[in-house]
Amino acid sequence: MNRGRSRTKDTPTAMDQTLHQKIQTLYAGLPEVACQCCGLCCVSPTCTLAEFIYLFDHARRFLAPSDLRALLATPPQLHPDYEGNSRCPFLRDNRCGIHAGRTGACRLFGIPSLAHLRIDGMEQCKNTVQVTKGQSNIEYIEQWLNRLVRVNEELHPFGVEPYFLRGLNIHCWLDIYFDELFDFDIFGDIRRLLHANLDLAIPAPYYTPSTNLREKVDKIGILPSFVGCGDRMGVHKLLVSIRDDYPLTGTYFYEEVEKMLEIIDAHGPEHIAPS
Ligand code: SF4
Ligand code: SF4
Incomplete structure (x- = not known):
């Protein structure tokens, strides 16, 4: 069954530049950590709709088409150490294969103050990393998260609730992007937004919805x-x-x-x- 999209004359080939700029500005405001590149935390990252678009817009522009097709054709694999998570498909030899486009969750991981967010089941970086640049206190991180929510609110006028609009892993977003069975209700709105902002131009059979x-x-x-x-x-x-x-x-x-x-x-x- 053809679940891919064909490129048409009206299909945009890049994400909306205003949205791109907003996400780029947000990410620039995050602190940086001296990550030791062990790759342990690289599960399929949970991200907002706007971030998913940003991430795959990078993938579309900077990965070789054959690499992107291979990535999408590979079913997700459960991570052996992080229950309920799959491996991030961008991880290569413990290095991030999409560093400039990586999500906020990837950028935030390792910041010690995250422990104060008290998110049930949230793992912390097991290495001792240092914050090398920028503010990293919890008040600042909370303000940053609120700004991220606002960017998403501006992107989809139907709001940020239910919460999955604020965070799905990238394999779930891909399923919504590719699977026509999501063409209803709020998921239909999300699919239209995704397709209006992101043209992966991947023909079938390169992707098979895989998360159920x-x-x-x-x-x-x-x-x-x-x-x-x-x-x-x-x-x-x-x-x-x-x-x-x-x-x-x-x-x-x-x-x-x-x-x-x-x-x-x-x-x-x-x-x-x-x-
Ligand atoms: S943030 Fe921590 S767990 Fe993740 S790759 Fe870097 S050092 Fe490893
Ligand atoms: S996008 Fe990069 S940093 Fe984020 S989980 Fe994947 S490999 Fe790791």
Whole structure:
């Protein structure tokens, strides 16, 4: 089945320059760390929509077409050390193959003050890295994250909620980009935005959607009806499946499920409010 896009006369070949400039300016405001290039943290990075466009715009411009096709044709592989994460496809011999376009998460990793963000399950760099340039206190990092959210809000007028618009791993974004099954509701809006700003010009069969994100989204969609029936065991089983059966979707809807399971165990399914 042809899931690729053909290049048409009207298709833009580069991302919107204003958006490009905004992301570039944001990234320039981040501190730098003396990363030891061990490659340990290089899982498929979670990034916002605007960052995904920026990252793959770099890939489109700076990777050889054959390398980009090979990257997209290779199914994601689970990372052996970071549960629920796949390896970043840009990692080559423990070096970043797309350094100038890498995401904010990649740029932030290793900054000691991130520990204060208290994000459940967030790993820290296990090496002792030094901040070599720029501000790195937690107040500044929080302000920076808010600025990133605002750039995304300007990009998609339907807002930043639900939270997946703020962060999906790059394999999930690729699935949405390539898979026509996402052409509905809010995902349809996202696909149109992606395609308006990013022309990967990759013909089939170079990409095969691989995270099963679509199936997971469908299960999340039927959750309210299960809750409405008050079927405690059914809701529990569905939540566990959403949490465990789609490891290549990374953190998507993981924390939400964990919180809902806690509430169900303590009070029953009628106390959760899936949206
Ligand atoms: S940030 Fe830390 S874990 Fe990641 S590659 Fe650099 S030294 Fe390794
Ligand atoms: S984009 Fe580069 S720095 Fe970020 S996870 Fe991939 S290889 Fe590592």
